[in-house]
Amino acid sequence: MMDELREKAARWQESLANDESQRRETVSGVPLKALYTPLDIEQLDYLRDLGFPGQPPFTRGIHQDMYRGRLWTMRQFAGFGTARHTNERYKFLLSHGETGLSVAFDFPTLYGRDSDDERARGEVGKCGVAVSSLEDMETLFSGIPLDKVSTSMTINGPASVVWALYIATAEKQGVSADKLRGTIQNDILKEYIAQKSWLFPPEPSMRVITDIMAFGAKEVPQWNTISISGYHIREAGSTAAQELAFTLKDGLTYVEAGIAAGLDVDVFAPRLSFFFNSHLDFFEEIAKFRAARRIWAREMKETYKAKNPRSWLLRFHTQTAGCTLTAQQPENNIVRTAFQALAAVLGGTQSLHTNSMDETWALPTEKAVLIALRTQQLIAEETGVASVIDPLGGSYFVESLTYELEKQAYRYFEAIDGMGGMVKAIENGFPQREIADAAYRYQRLVDQGRRTVVGVNKYQLEGEKLEIPLLKIDPEVERSQCERLAQLRKRRDNLKVKKALDDLKDACRSRDNVMYPILEAVRQYATLGETCQAMKDVFGEYREPPMF
């Protein structure tokens, strides 16, 4: 039958134009045919490569009943100004049907510095909320019972300290650590590759992460101790295949580090989760999510010999692609985001953040974020796409593309292994260079008009004026934040703070788990900056060699 099909397909192809004008490719440059048939998935074995939802290799989803059992978590990334402003926004979102919190921190916090640090000038509360102490964290979650919500925190370099602040806040609410559910991003390898908010050099950073995994497994068992993040890799300009390859390789590197630190893979691996970008190319994105699950299951099972089926599952959060939003005709971003969100849902995401239309200009207004949340609710409750599991599974095209992306990821794995692993590859600047090349290639396609961006290089509006309202951060935020910090430093027991920070330095020098002294330091109201500085005193600071 396949031979007959091959012959008929060739005949069908004959009458089709086959010149330059017919050339199509995905956003990532994967060449596309006009039509896909069973011939394109001949190499796939259904039971081996697809299987059933909830069964390895999980290509069709990680749960047996997927969204019929439970919809994805609707989690809008939010944070701006002071902890008090952001607390109000959380209550607003929760009251409108959001089902999980996601904290966006400002740059000083992401970079492990207090709001009154000299380097923080002009940045406090601008791109997220400022959290410099336990006092700020208490305010951030005031009136929000931490045993009832799950909280995701986008924090990496200072993840250990910010997580300790969260745990200490829960203690104050009378909630014990074993009740806490949520995620710290805590993906430092991605910081060196893309987001660039690092504190220490790679080696001590990896040690802190294994301490976090060990502490989490023991004390905060329901917590996801790393969310391995391709999102920022994609925002830095990578292709879908690069996002897939570098993210999974980072994940496997954490697994190796955990095993090397003497942890049982089946103890920590079930708490690893992922975070992907959902970009413009609808089918390529769906294929990427499906390929990711298949690769992870295979590697965890075959290469790392995990026995617990939960260690094989790739669970992931998705955010629609901020970098695809345009400053021009910003209302169009609502539509872009809806397509990207749909791709994430068709790809089987466990949690989703939809961007707001105004985010090329500022952090979202209430109205803009509400439309973004409603976009998810529309997909979930009006379109019917959540009724059937992996509805595009079996599509000749989607299966073929899934296979293609998987192959490309393995090509990158081989290159990285050839360099001695991911940490070495990062030190050599390999992923950074690959991404910078891809970003430049994409920009050239846009500049040449070979890749359309509606409203930017096609269908522009002459003399366009921005007609949507924007959120403004009052410069007063920085002043009041600094003042509160100054008062805190006077009020607390500074001898106890110093003792706690000295204990932390001792732990950093020894092999003791750093989480316990960090937790003790923040309980004494040592600030984020002071705690990170104590660790930098021992571990040193990372500096990136500038390259472009």
Next chain:
Amino acid sequence: MGKKLRILIAKPGLDGHDRGAKVVARGLRDAGFEVIYTGLHQTPEMIAEAALQEDVDAVGLSILSGAHMVLIPETMRLLREKGAGDILVFGGGIIPEEDKKALYEQGCGRLFGPGTEIREIVEYLKEKFPDS
């Protein structure tokens, strides 16, 4: 044609979003300029110092963090203080119109927004430095 134009592309502040800065740096290099890139997390002091040491004609600041109203004027002030007020400071990133106006009034060069084509920046610099 005079000497090759020397441009410093700089990332002030704490934000690590350097896709734009790197893409522009490459684009300007491909257009025939000498380009130096500072790398991330620079203070205005570090940028002004690098501009002097590298003897550049212009400094392009890339800021997406919202800290532009502090970091751009401070960089310009330091350049003037060091006797290098003739170095053109221009930039790019997410900068609202009213902030742009205020910065132009302080003598800042063009501020490019998201969606800018590289050739617009090249044309602007060629216009500003017709002898190079």
